[in-house]
Amino acid sequence: MQLNHSQMNRPLSPPAKFFELGFFDPGNSKWYLGIWYKKIPVKTVVWVANKDNPLSNSSSGTFKISDRGNIVVVDGVGSVLWSSKQTQEVVNPVVQLLDSGNLVVRETSEIDPEKHLWQSFDYPTDTLLPDMKMGSNFDSRFDWNLTSWKSSEDPSTGDYSFKLDVHGFLEIFLLKNQEPKYRKWRL
Structure with a gap:
């Protein structure tokens, strides 16, 4: 999965019932990868990945899965601004936004839906969601x-x-x- 800066106002995640994942600008002309409620008229962000390392409006950025299975936010010159820092080797990683609002990395072949290699619920920002x-x-x-x-x-x-x-x-x-x-x- 990869999303370029030009696509930042569109959500990234596959269809989910309650949450969306994508880049957003909270009003400071900087861009952040975040998760927000899907059906609330005012965008209510519940998790932010690169909160201390935003993309500037003038640079392009990308969200992708690295070869090792990490979620990364990369700026226009290829510098990693944020990484999930997942440490286990992953052969065939998949990133999924669950209906709970939890962004997870798991091995595609893993059949246990609760077994994640990395999850955003382990790195809460300012919002406590059910199951956190x-x-x-x-x-x-x-x-x-x-x-x-x-x-x-x-x-x-x-x-x-x-x-x-x-x-x-x-x-x-x-x-x-x-x-x-x-x-x-x-x-």
Whole structure:
């Protein structure tokens, strides 16, 4: 699957019930690869890939699957602006936008629909969707947190984050610049 900058206002994904994947401009003349609700009149973006590395309006860009099975956003000169950084070798990768809003990379021959090599739900941005996780995976030391946009026209990493701390007592934190602003414990 590949989409060029000239096609940026069109969604990329195969027909899905609730979500679309494509490039969007939130109003700052920069382009981002994102997922948004399909049938809501005002585009409501729920996930952004290259939030801290946008494409400029003057350059062309491409979204594609690399030979190793990574989803990449490449600018007009071939520089990778964002990569899914999937680490397993993939013989025949497929990228799929699920009806849950989860963008996944999997092996074409994999018959288990829940077995993904990479998924956007592991990298939430500012929106928590059903079936997304919050907290930590003790085995992989992976944390799932929400982080605000810098502004309504700039999806780059903002000042606020929402975290679930599972070490000790279960606590929820709202942080501004990593400083706790709200804490709820013993849920």
